[in-house]
Structure formats: C-alpha cells, structure tokens
Amino acid sequence: MLVPSIFEDNAVTGLFHDVFNTAGFGRDLNSHFSAMNMDVQEFDQSYQLEMELPGYKKEDIHAELKDGYLVVEASHNQEDTEKDENGRYIRRERYFGKCQRRIYVGEEVKREELNASFEDGILKIMIPKKMYKKEVEDKQYIPIA
Amino acid sequence: MFSKYEIVDMFDHVFDDEEFSSMNIPDIMRTDISEINGQVLMEIELPGYDRESVSAELENGYLIIRAIKVQSIEAPYEKRNYIRRERNIGSCMRQYYVGNSISRQNIQAAMKNGVLRILIDIGGMDIEDFRRKIDQASN
Numbered sequence: 578m579l580v581p582s583i584f585e586d587n588a589v590t591g592l593f594h595d596v597f598n599t600a601g602f603g604r605d606l607n608s609h610f611s612a613m614n615m616d617v618q619e620f621d622q623s624y625q626l627e628m629e630l631p632g633y634k635k636e637d638i639h640a641e642l643k644d645g646y647l648v649v650e651a652s653h654n655q656e657d658t659e660k661d662e663n664g665r666y667i668r669r670e671r672y673f674g675k676c677q678r679r680i681y682v683g684e685e686v687k688r689e690e691l692n693a694s695f696e697d698g699i700l701k702i703m704i705p706k707k708m709y710k711k712e713v714e715d716k717q718y719i720p721i722a
Numbered sequence: 723m724f725s726k727y728e729i730v731d732m733f734d735h736v737f738d739d740e741e742f743s744s745m746n747i748p749d750i751m752r753t754d755i756s757e758i759n760g761q762v763l764m765e766i767e768l769p770g771y772d773r774e775s776v777s778a779e780l781e782n783g784y785l786i787i788r789a790i791k792v793q794s795i796e797a798p799y800e801k802r803n804y805i806r807r808e809r810n811i812g813s814c815m816r817q818y819y820v821g822n823s824i825s826r827q828n829i830q831a832a833m834k835n836g837v838l839r840i841l842i843d844i845g846g847m848d849i850e851d852f853r854r855k856i857d858q859a860s861n
Contacts, residue, residue, distance in 0.1 A: 616811075619803045624805070698768070
C-alpha cells in the first residue's frame, strides 16, 4: 500500500488557470515555473513550513487540516484588480488568481496544535512532531484453574 | 555575491505587446508592469525579504533592484535541517531600463506582503511618448 510520505504533495494542486493562456503556473510537470514554493525544516519537537505567497493578504489565505492533509489556499480579491479598469498591463509575469496546495502531515496532527503566521509574503506554519506510541497489546490471560 | 539569478534586462523589448511567452518568465523577482492613472506601476515579488534587505537605485538609466538575504545568527543555512527545499534563498538582482529622463524624485517604492511596489511618475507624459523615449535612448 502506498503511504504518502510526510510533506510530499499528493494529488497536486488545483486551479492554476493562466489568463493569458500560456503554460500555467503550477506544481505539475507541465509547468515552466512554480508557485507556492515551500521549505520545510526539521526541529527536535516540530517541523517548520515556510511557503511563499507574495502579494496575498492575510485574510485571503486559508489553511485547513483535512484527512491528514494540510490544505493551503490563497486567492486575490476583486478589489485588487484595479488595473483592469483604470490601466493596462505592460508586462505580466506574476500569477494572479486562486492557488492551492495540499501537503500530507498525517492524521495525528490536530488543528489546535498548529501555529501559523504570515509575514513578508511568507506563510509560516509550525507543526508538532507526533510520537507514535506503540500500542501495548492486551495480553489475553488464560485463567488456570 | 549575487546569485546566478541575475539580470533579466526586461525593458529590452520595451513595452512589447506581443503575447508573452512563458519561456521569458523568471523563477524569482517576477514582475508585473502596468500603467495606472498615467503612472507606471511595477510590482516585484520578493517573498521573505523585509524592506531593509531590499534596495533600489538608478544607474545609467537602469532601475536596479537588489535583495540581500541576511542569515540569522543562531541558525546559518548550512546548519539547518531541511527536509524539503524549494525556495530560492540568497541574494538576487534584476535591472529594468527606464531611460535617463527618470530621476529619484520620480520614483516611490514600498514593500508589502513580500511585494515591492514601485510607482514611477513619468511627469504626465503620455505612456506612448515614454515608450518612444525609451526606444530612442536604447538605439
């Protein structure tokens, strides 16, 4: 059985539709470049994840735990697209839309244990390490008369 | 000192309206350039840098943006235990040709959420005139 290893992508991310109809941003093999790049550092008691989300506002970033996956989603609000009405693009390289990334962290992690912050365009999430306790088997004693 | 991700001379094909090719899009310091209210707005992605780490200067008609990565003292990058590494860390630079008619007073810059926003006042010049000036100057 194939078990997703920790912090690997699985069923890679959604909606990277590029408005200019060129090869899109994304984390799949067809992408020429990537978005939502992340680093993961290991510490004694935790992992620290740092994901690049430049230009997004904190309110537009959502992270949730679902079935052992940490799902990070970010979008831009309509008000940010002032340029569409008042001006025009001369050059466009940045991705502007909704993006999502799912990272396997295991089902033992609970929402309250996660610590997240957003600064300078970097989403930082601290994920505690879980000790996997071996379950002590209930010995089945046979009564001896 | 600077990483290999250096100069992409982006105003080379100045204000080209041709359909942009994904081949020309760099992996770092991605930039949108737009015109808004008669001014030129540049938005450069620099996630993870704070405003002290970023500098902008004008030199010979080029606007040069440099970002320096300052390592924290307690944990230099070599000692850290990365189990996954995708981000570019280190210093980077990119330069944009704006022509010699632009001076420091015409430029405002601000850093927010990892994006450097630069507003260039082209002095009420028509954007097409600005474009033409750049073309003439680069010949």
